[in-house]
């Protein structure tokens with residue numbers, strides 16, 4: 001059916017109202033404190049779903065580039081990466097809208113070791129399900145509007161901090177002193193100010209993250225149900241189009 005809808009005489013037929021299935025990605029948002037287990041929870045949902053076209057997109061990919069002075073601050077653990085201003089929401093929204101429209105989206109590649117965007121990008125083609133995870137996944141109203149399900153991942157602050165120390169030393173080229181300085185300077189106060197309030201817009205609050213098998217089962221069942229509804233909707237739309245075409 002492609003871009004069906006435009007008639008030779010310039011008018012638009014009813015076909016214009018048909019959105020192809022690949023343009024109907026279900027977006028699931030997972031917010032929560034740094035170290036609360038958002039990435040692990042996302043992976044658990046993906047493996048439980050067992051579908052071919054599921055993509056996890058991290059909001060971390062949309063950290064803004066820094067000017068030289070801010071970059072020096074970042075290396076001294078004096079830059080605030082835990083305020084919404086640090087994220088390029090405009091680009092994120094644009095990419096999500098592209099994916100919703102069935103278009104290919106170029107996703108920036110971010111280096112935590114360099115505190116910078118790399119020169120390359122990764123391409124994503126519209127999946128059936130997209131899990132958007134990050135401390136500010138439920139923050140921007142334009143992003144919330146595109147979501148089918150909003151999750152807040154909960155964990156004790158000491159669990160979050162210990163996970164963050166282990167991960168930042170192992171994967172992000174950090175030292176323990178710097179991690180603790182950043183935690184008390186920015187991560188903890190901004191959790192209270194910006195991250196925690198996102199609970200209010202969440203559909204589900206998941207305690208114990210990936211260990212919560214009941215919540216993971218409920219979430220995957222909901223997503224499967226959504227996909228089934230969408231597939232029925234497209235089948236019905238296609239049947240309507242076929243009838244319309246035959247009667248012309």
Ligand code: CTP
Nearest residue numbers: 034035036037038039040081082112115134135
């Ligand atoms: N951050 C950083 N240095 C940067 C950019 C971001 O230290 N150059 C930190 C921010 O302080 C923020 C964190 O990265 O708190 C966001 O990533 P986080 O939520 O910890 O990682 P995820 O894998 O997305 O989540 P989780 O730990 O819950 O799995």
